Amino acid sequence: MKVLVAVKRVIDYNVKVRVKPDNTGVDLANVKMAMNPFCEIAVEEAVRLKEKGIASEIVAVTIGPKVSQEQLRTALALGADRAIQVETDDEVQSLDAAKMLKAVVDKEEPNLVIMGKQSIDTDNNQTGQMLAQLAGMPQGTFASEVEVEGEKVKVTREIDGGLLTVSLNLPAVVTTDLRLNEPRYASLPNIMKAKKKPLETVSPADLGVEAAPRLKTLKVEEPQPRQPGIKVESVEELVDKLKNEAKVI
C-alpha cells in the first residue's frame, strides 16, 4: 500500500512570532523554520504503518519555496522513501494547495493520504477536507487513532463531547490530531541516508494548477496582552465583582 504524506514548512513552534511593523504579516527574516507539528505526526503515522508491514511505500510531498526541501529531507530522515516538491515562491492558499495535492494524488495514486489537520501558521484547517472533496475520496479528520483493515481504514476522531469512529473505504484522506502519536527523533544514520533518497521537483504549472489567491489579508495584529489579575479581600467582594464588573453571574 502506498501512503502519501503532505508536509508544510512553518515557523518553528518554539519561536515567539513577531508581527511586521506595517501589519502586513509576520516577520520571517532570520526566524527558525520547521515542519508543522501536525505534519510530523502524519509522517510518524505513515512510518508506523510501514513498520507494521501495512504500508509499502511512503511518499512525502510539500508545496513551497526551494528551502522547503529541508522539511522534505526531515520527512525522509524520519522514514519516508521519496519526496516530491512542488516548488513555488507564491503564496499558496488552502484551495490552491488542495488542487496541487489533487494533481499529485492523480499521478501517484496512493491508497491513503495522511496530512496534518491544520498548519500552525494560518490555522485554516481546510486543505485536507478540500483535497478529499476534489479527489472524491472519503475523509477522516482530527484522527486520534488510525487502523487499516483490508480495504478500509477505521479512524477515531476527536470531536466535541467525545470520540467518533468512522470506517472509510480506501483510498481515503486522514488528517491528524495532536494525540494520534508522538513523533520520533530522526536518528543520525537515517539523516545520513536521507541525502541519498530521491527528491523530485515539479512546478505548479507541471501539475496544471495556477495559484490564484482568493483571500486577501487585510491586517495582522499582535493579540491584546493579557490584563494582570487582581486580588480580592473577601468572597462577598469576589461575588460582587463577578456580578457587576465581569457580569458573568
Next chain:
Amino acid sequence: MPKDAIGYALSALNNIARSDILDRLHLRTTAENLSYHLTRSGFRAISTSSRAFKAANPLKKPQRLHAPGQTTDYFDLNITDEQRMIRDSVRDFATEVLREEAETADAEQRTSDTVMSQAAELGLNLFAVPEALEGAATERSPVTSMLVAEDLAYGDMGQALSILAPMSVANALTHWGSAQQQSTYLNTFAGENPPRAAIALCEPRPLFDPMNLTTTARREGDNYILEGEKSLVPLAEDAELFLVAACTADGPGVFIIERGTPRLYIGSDSPMGLRAASPRSLKLDSVRVSAANRLGDRDFDYRAFVDLGTLAWCAMAIGTSQAVMDYVVPYCNERKAFGEPISYRQSVAFMVADMAIELDAMRMLTYRAVSRAEQGRSFQREAHLARTLVKDKAMTIGTNGVQLLGGHGYTHEYPVERWYRDLRAIGVAFGGLHL
C-alpha cells in the same frame, strides 16, 4: 610660520583664556565653552572649502563588492544541511528528554537505562562506527561530534557525559584501533545493546598533566602490567570497557581493559557535578593486559587523543553555558525588583552581555580547533587556547547564572545550581573523551 586666519583667531582666544579678567568677572566657563565652539566650527569651515568634489563618471547604480564566490573553509562556520538536521534532532532530544530527566539523574547519580536506550535509538554510537562494522559512519567528522556534544550538554551535561563516554570509546577505536581490536570491540557498539564504556585519563594529583602520567604500564613478555590511579572516569560503576592511559617505556599509551579484569578497583568518591554520569576513580593494582590490547599501531598520536577529548569537554561546556544564557535572559527581563525588571540594572545587563560575548568567543575558538582537526591540520595550539578560555569563562558563566537568580539561584528548584556544579568540572577535566 606665518599665521593664517584660524591661527590669529586661536591666539586671540588663547589670550582671552589666559587673562584673569575672566575669573574676576566669573565668566570663565562661558568663555571656555565659547572658545571650544569657535575652534570647532572654525576647523570645519577650512576643511570643507579646501577641495571641490565633482562627479567625474556618473554611475547608473552604486558599485558594491560581493562575497567571494568560493568561501575559504577556514572561517566558514556554516554547517551542512545534514549537520543542521542532526542538530535539530539532538537538540529536541536534549531539551525534551535530558532536561526533563536531569534532576532525577543528578539525585540518583545515574543516567537511566531508558535515556541510554533512547540515545542508542538516535544512533549516536552508530555514527562513530564505520559502515563495514554495521555502523553508519562514512567519514571522520569531529565537527559533527562536537555539535552533538554541545547539543546534548544543552539538555544536561551529566547525562550528556554518560552518552558521550561510550561514543568516545567507539570514536577512539575507529580512529586508532587495530583490525583485531575493532573486530572484537567496535562492532558491539553498533549493536542493539551497545556497551557502556569510558576513557580513563585524569589522575588525582595537583597540576595533572596528561603528557606526564604517573600511571605506568610495564612490559612483561606479551603483557603489560598497569599500576596507578585514575580519576573522574564516567560510568565507572557499570562500564564494561575502559580505555586507560598509562606511561610506557616508549611514551604514553592507551590500553583496552575489560570490566572484571583482576586487580581493577572502582572507588566510591562522588564528585560535586556531573553526577548523572557517576564519575568515579579507578585503581589499577598490577592489572595484567595483553600487549594486543594496546591501542593503535605506530601511528597512534597520543597528543591528538588527549586534545580531541579536551575539545569534547569544551563543546559540552559551551552547550551547558548556552543553557545558562537561555535561562537567565528571560529571567532577568521578567524578574522584578525595586519596581522594574532586574535587567534594567546595569550590573545585571553588563554581566549578561559579558556572558554572551565570552560564550561566543569560547564557541569560535573551539569550532576553529575542531575544524582544523577535521581537516587534518595541526590543532594542538588551537585546542589549548580553546581549553584555557573555556575553563575560565564557562566556570564564570556557571557562577553568574547562580548570581543572577539571586536567592533562587541557590535552591534546587532552579537548574542553575546544577549547571554551576557541572560547569566546574571543566576546570579539572582534561581529555577522557574523543570526538
